[in-house]
Amino acid sequence: MSVVVVGYVPHPRGRAALEHGVLEAHRRGASLVVVNSSRGDALVDEEFVRGDRLRALHDELAATGLTTEVRQPVRGRDAAEELADVCRETGAELLVIGLRKRSAVGKLLMGSAAQRILLDVDCPVLGVKSPPREA
Template sequence: MAIVVGYVPRPEGRAALDRAIEEAALRGSRLVVLNVSRGDALVDPRYAGADDWDAVKAQLEASGVEHEVAQAIEARDPADQLLKVAEETNAELIVIGLRRRTPVGKLIMGSAAQTVLLEADAPVLAVKAPK
């Protein structure tokens, strides 16, 4: 079993990664870090470039938790890909980051986060970035 975290190179992604590392250490679980994008930072802010991945890998190595990183560069929906990896790894927990929203934005949660929360078979921990 593993903990799966959806990583994006933004504050909410870093907050999710930090919390996922804590959970993996507490549970003695393997951590799977997944970044899903179309593969171009100019058009997709979810894309984790080489510098981002280097920082993630350094943080994981320093944490001492068993881990693997994966980047799915395709047009597939990020939520679907995260749910697929969670199913393949028999995830005991999925960790996602949520961004802060305006009052109007709060009426509709991000579609990827909503899909994961509603369709995941494993418990989902939603994390907000610090202010």
């Protein structure tokens, strides 16, 4: 079975990545692997999902009707390395990541994590932005 991998953080950009990942997995008839990693400081890392948020994520994934898996590596490596490894291990046909809004200079340079992901991952990468905030 084909696999779609999603890089997830509990922020609007992570929600956007998850939503698009679910859509792509359905479209492709693929399973979904959600990756939420920490460099090793998971207890204080605001981007590492735990407790009620983790249970809610599992419940949300169960409701999709997809075969899903949540991986939470805590190995002292950055997200780009973890995502590249998971994509290789699963033979992913697509990686979905969320992108944050950048300044003019930031747009020129792109985020370092996103840039590394694009360079390190062997499969196609879909970068999505969260919807603009409502006024």
